[in-house]
Amino acid sequence: MATVTFDHVTKRFADVVAVDDLNLEIGDGEFMVLVGPSGCGKTTSLRMIAGLEEISAGSVRIGDRVVNDVAPKDRDIAMVFQSYALYPHMTVYDNLAFGLKLRKVAKQEIDKRVKDTAAMLDLGKLLQRKPKELSGGQRQRVALGRAIVREPAVFLMDEPLSNLDAKLRVETRANIARLHQRLKTTVVYVTHDQVEAMTMGSRIAVMNEGRLQQVGPPQELYDHPVNRFVAGFIGSPAMNFVDVALTGQGADAKLSAEGITIPLPGRFRQVVGPTTDRKLVAGFRPEHLELGETADGAARVDVKADVVEYLGNEEMIHASAGGRDIVAVVDSAARVRPGDILELHVAPGKLHLFDPETGATLVAERELLPA
């Protein structure tokens, strides 16, 4: 078991900066998820831990050791690849035993560890099969097993679930979480799927365009995103953003756009200051929009429903307010129909405000936390 530390790490491919000055500390036994859209540098970061990519600047440490120039095999890590990368001409047993054989582990010890791992992953009956005789889910378990059997200090997982179908993905997600609780090994897990990130990570690092945007536990990222990118990326369906104009002062200050009126919540007053006529971006999550009479101080959004998706216990409403698309998730008991004119509101505490230029949140994270 070990910590993993990125210290001012930069990775350049020719002219492209894939990872830009990354600083990140991953604790011992932590399940850290690196998440972001494709091309954000998350996989490159993972491959730098593995030693599959050279580091252009800065240093990566595993435990107390700087590993920049250590060969992958000497880093005490194991990696699960998106494509599984099983050895096609070897049986499942040999796939699991390969790394141990190369490390000259004693035969009985190999046999014991392979069988223990196979039992843990329910692969016992498949040990003599070749990868091409396995289903996708079974191959995925073999890939996991090949990492577990080595008993490394750090597991690296590169989108290990993205080739599975939806049902299997949910199952395997829970299995990996269970394995982590049992083995208590540090895991660095890369995914582009924010649901996976939210459900599995003890902490999540959101990356975009090579830069680390925010690190924190899932709930912190959901409740207090530091910028517009994190706010839009975490949470499904994505947060609604509306360009609004700030007018009035003090208790009369309000944010408005066509069909939208938002009294400026008290906690923003100080940040905004006395200036009036400022442009801002308001953000609110679809699930925080509620139907019905607007209470005092709440934001009011008048919309016309365009499409209603019935999800069982909820309905997802694609609506428009003054030409802007707004998505709301409401109780399906409301029975909204396309064409309905609706009055939606958002509690002041659920409102986010961002600077239109920088995208940063107007209130620093600490000030947002309840006093």
Next chain:
Amino acid sequence: MTTAAAIGARARASERNWRRRLGSLPTHVVIIILLVIWLIPTIGLFVNSFRPSTAVQSSGWWTILFNPSELTLQNYSYVLSQAGMLPGFVNSLFISIPATIIPLFVAAFAAYAFSWMDFPGRNVLFVAIVGLLVVPLQTTFIPILELYASVHIDIGPIQINNLNGQFLALWLAHTGYGLPFAVYLLRNFMGGLPREVFESAAIDGASPVTAFFRLALPMSVPAIAALAIFQFLFVWNDLLVALIYIGAANPQNAPLTIVVANLVNSLGSGWWYLAAAAFIAMALPLIVFFSLQRYFVRGIVGGSVKG
């Protein structure tokens, strides 16, 4: 009622079946005609190899249909006993097997390095090797003959003066001639193997040498088998290269192709033995092809990555 309907349905189904077969009939007829045209020369040669020389010289092979009793094995017995076919066969084996294995081995190493190892000038070197494909091998005869003639090795038991006429001369020559294509083909195949497998092996603790022998080589078996067939057939059927480097210098090392060519003497008599000799020479390539052909059909890479 139900049975009647079932019988009706079955009748309709079999009718559809018949229609489909009738529809594809012209295609089959054309294919069969083409096949027969394609095979007639070989069949004729095969039949002639069993006919006495007098018959071969006076009538066509198809006359066998009216006179099957004239079939004989005398051509085969002459060719095998009198004409030196058996030593030629052994020589051919002795030439072809190393001349297949050596270039394949070298090419596999080279292909792995070109695909998966980073070194400066990798692409330039690869292009240069592939570029050698356009050099006609005839242009190399005189320089290599001179080079072979100047070889003097004297290390204990190994004493070689003048490589010409030795099997080693042919092994080296065929290795050189076969390498550009072999490297090209294997590099393309190995380069197509999934990168993650090698990365995974590197993390598992495999050195490049281990990765080559334990992963790249077994995963490339289909390409290596295909290449082995090509190279073996090329060497086995080669007359020109053997004539140049062994030819007159050392007739007892002559391969089958030279022996067969020598069957026809300078006055042109004896050509009726060629058919029998050709079929003896053909036997081994056929065995090689049929025993390795499944590798053409079936890949071994399946199951490594998703799919």
